Every structure is written in structure tokens, then in C-alpha cells.
Amino acid sequence: MSSVSQFQSSASLSHRIAKVAGRLAPGERAVADYLRDHPEEAAVSSASRLGAETNTSDATVIRTARKLGFDGLSDLKRSLVDHVARRRDPAKVLDERLRRLPEGAGTVVGPVLDAGRALLGEADDLVDGDEWQRCGAALTAATHVWTYGIGPSAMLAEYFALALRRAGAAADAWTATGFRLADDLLRVEAGHAVVVIAPLRVFRETGIVLDRAHQVGATSIVLTEAIEEAGDTQADHVLHLPESTASAANELLVPLTLLHGLVLELVAKDRSTAIRNHQELNALRTKIAGNELDTTSLRGPYSV
Numbered sequence: 219m220s221s222v223s224q225f226q227s228s229a230s231l232s233h234r235i236a237k238v239a240g241r242l243a244p245g246e247r248a249v250a251d252y253l254r255d256h257p258e259e260a261a262v263s264s265a266s267r268l269g270a271e272t273n274t275s276d277a278t279v280i281r282t283a284r285k286l287g288f289d290g291l292s293d294l295k296r297s298l299v300d301h302v303a304r305r306r307d308p309a310k311v312l313d314e315r316l317r318r319l320p321e322g323a324g325t326v327v328g329p330v331l332d333a334g335r336a337l338l339g340e341a342d343d344l345v346d347g348d349e350w351q352r353c354g355a356a357l358t359a360a361t362h363v364w365t366y367g368i369g370p371s372a373m374l375a376e377y378f379a380l381a382l383r384r385a386g387a388a389a390d391a392w393t394a395t396g397f398r399l400a401d402d403l404l405r406v407e408a409g410h411a412v413v414v415i416a417p418l419r420v421f422r423e424t425g426i427v428l429d430r431a432h433q434v435g436a437t438s439i440v441l442t443e444a445i446e447e448a449g450d451t452q453a454d455h456v457l458h459l460p461e462s463t464a465s466a467a468n469e470l471l472v473p474l475t476l477l478h479g480l481v482l483e484l485v486a487k488d489r490s491t492a493i494r495n496h497q498e499l500n501a502l503r504t505k506i507a508g509n510e511l512d513t514t515s516l517r518g519p520y521s522v
Contacts, residue, residue, distance in 0.1 A: 230461040231253060231257070231297065231298070232254055232460045233336070233461075233464070235250045235254060236339075236340055236343050238285055238286060241285065245272070245274040245278045246274075246282040246285060248272045248273065248274060249268065249269075249279050252268065253294070255446060256445070256449075257446065258298075258302050258446055260295070260298055261295050261302060265279045265280055265291050279291065301463070301464070315463075315466045326466070334471050337462060337465060337471060337472055341460050344458040345457060345476070346458070349456070350479075353439050353480060354483035356439065356454070356455065357387070357411050357439075357480060357483070358484055358487050359409075359437075360411035361388065361407075361409045361410060362388045362407075362409075363379070363389040364379075364389070364391075364406060364412045365390075365391045365392070365412075365414075365415070366391070366392045366412065366424070367391075367393060367415040368393060368395055368423060370470055371415040371417060372391075372393035373470075375392065375413075375415055376393065377474070377477070378391070378481070384499060385485050385488075385492040386488065386491040387484060399423055403427065403430045406430055407435075408435030408436060409435070410431075411436060411438070412428070412436050412437070412438045413440075413441075414427055414428060414438065414440040414441070415477070416440060416442045417441070417443060417459055417470060417473055418444060418463065419442075420442060420444050420448055420450075424451070425451045428440065428451040428453045429451070429452050431454075432452035432454075438454045438455070439453070439454065439455040439456075440453040441457045441476060443458070443459040443461055443462060460472060
């Protein structure tokens with residue numbers, strides 16, 4: 219069966235793997251996982267090298283490429299090169315997303331929502347349950363949680379720290395780069411946890427933050443789709459994000475959802491503290507407003 223008949227030619231590798239996962243033999247799944255987790259190295263590797271890296275054979279590598287909808291290894295490697303280039307170039311990311319929109323569509327909201335649902339579905343397959351539990355336990359045990367993100371990810375870092383504080387945890391966000399980041403890093407101590415949000419790339423600052431956490435004995439968690447780059451750091455835990463540059467969905471959608479889930483993990487372990495904190499928050503808002511936050515006008519005939 220040709221690649222065109224199985225997949226759209228531009229489907230992401232993660233999407234291709236998810237579609238055929240049930241039809242892959244163990245060796246083929248090992249190859250597929252390696253391709254997904256190490257795209258840069260795989261893009262310049264021969265079939266025999268890929269076979270050696272996955273404890274399979276060059277024949278298994280070729281068979282896997284075809285099952286994933288590629289014409290062969292060369293077609294697969296071209297796709298990997300395009301994927302790596304897109305992830306590093308914001309202009310290419312935007313261009314790829316625009317190409318995902320149907321021509322002549324009256325509105326983009328439908329395709330964008332469809333892409334978001336598909337991306338969240340892929341995330342469900344990628345998040346390892348055991349690793350998720352370890353991340354939740356690390357955050358629960360931490361005496362202070364630091365969250366770090368730069369560029370668009372800075373908003374997620376600030377949201378996560380705010381949500382943790384409202385749940386009763388000691389948390390703050392960093393969004394600095396350059397020399398200013400060094401002052402923040404001085405505050406990390408053993409017993410702390412550092413959560414880094416790096417959807418598309420693990421920048422130099424990202425690696426330094428993770429190295430510092432390791433150096434002082436803090437636990438670190440990184441959320442990224444650049445798994446190969448994350449593997450070169452000293453991160454303790456990695457939450458694997460799906461490839462977002464090959465769809466109309468935003469790269470912040472899945473990390474935002476996972477961060478929300480981590481907050482709920484903490485809340486579930488200490489529900490009373492979280493509720494008490496939110497009640498106190500509402501009381502403080504009442505004082506700031508200068509009067510009671512009256513909700514009686516919102517009550518309908520079915521209110522109790």
C-alpha cells in the first residue's frame with residue numbers, strides 16, 4: 219500500500235506511529251520509538267546504524283519506515299530533516315500551520331479545534347503513567363517549586379506557579395534569560411523541584427537550569443517534544459510532548475493541559491489545604507473589592 223493511501227504525506231511522525239501502533243511487531247515498535255525520540259540522529263543514520271541502535275536489523279528498519287507510510291528510508295529521513303528544521307524555525311512552524319488549513323475555508327476555528335483534539339489524543343499515548351506518578355510525587359515532596367519558561371512558555375511558567383500557590387504550595391516562576399537568570403539560579407536548593415517548559419527546543423538556558431538543579435540536589439522535570447535534546451541534559455524526569463509543528467494546533471496546548479493535571483495531582487493529595495487557600499483567596503478579594511462579592515443576582519429559580 220502506498221504512503222499516500224495510508225496517510226497524508228505531511229502527517230507527523232507521532233501521528234503515524236499512533237495510527238499503526240497496533241500493527242507493529244516489537245522490533246518495529248522499537249525502531250518507531252527511536253525515530254520519534256531521536257529525530258536528529260536518525261535523520262543522518264543508515265539503516266544498519268538504526269538497526270544497531272534499536273537491537274534490530276536494517277530490514278526491520280526499512281519495514282518500519284514503510285509501515286509508517288513512507289516510501290522507504292530516504293523518504294523517512296527527509297521527513298525527519300523537515301521536522302527538525304521546523305522545530306527550530308518559527309517562520310517554518312507558522313507556514314506549516316497555515317498549510318494545514320483547508321483552502322477557501324470561511325473560518326479556521328474548526329480545523330484548529332480538530333488539530334487540538336488530535337494533539338491531545340497523541341499526548342495520551344505519550345505520557346508514561348509511571349513517570350507521571352514520579353513527577354507528582356516529586357512536586358508533592360518539594361519544599362519549593364520553581365517553574366521556568368522563556369518566550370511564549372513564560373506565560374505557562376507563571377500560570378503554573380500561580381496555580382501551585384493557590385493550592386498551598388510554595389512556588390515561583392522564572393522567565394529571565396542571560397545574566398539575570400544567574401540570580402534566580404542562586405535560589406535553588408536541595409529539596410526543591412524545578413519544572414522547565416520547553417515545548418519545541420531545549421535552549422542553552424534550559425540546559426543550564428537543569429544542570430543547576432542537579433548540582434544542588436533539586437529534582438527537575440522538563441516538558442518537551444525535543445526528547446533527544448532533553449536526553450543530553452541532567453533532567454530527572456521528562457514528560458514527552460507530541461510533535462506540534464505539523465498541525466494547526468499550538469505547541470502550548472498540551473503542556474498547559476499537563477501542568478493543569480499536575481496541579482490537580484497536588485490538590486488531590488491535600489484537598490483541605492487547597493480548598494482553605496482558595497477560601498482565603500476569595501476573602502482577600504472581598505476586602506480588596508470593599509464589599510461582599512454578592513452572587514444573589516446570579517441565582518435562578520433552581521438555586522438551592
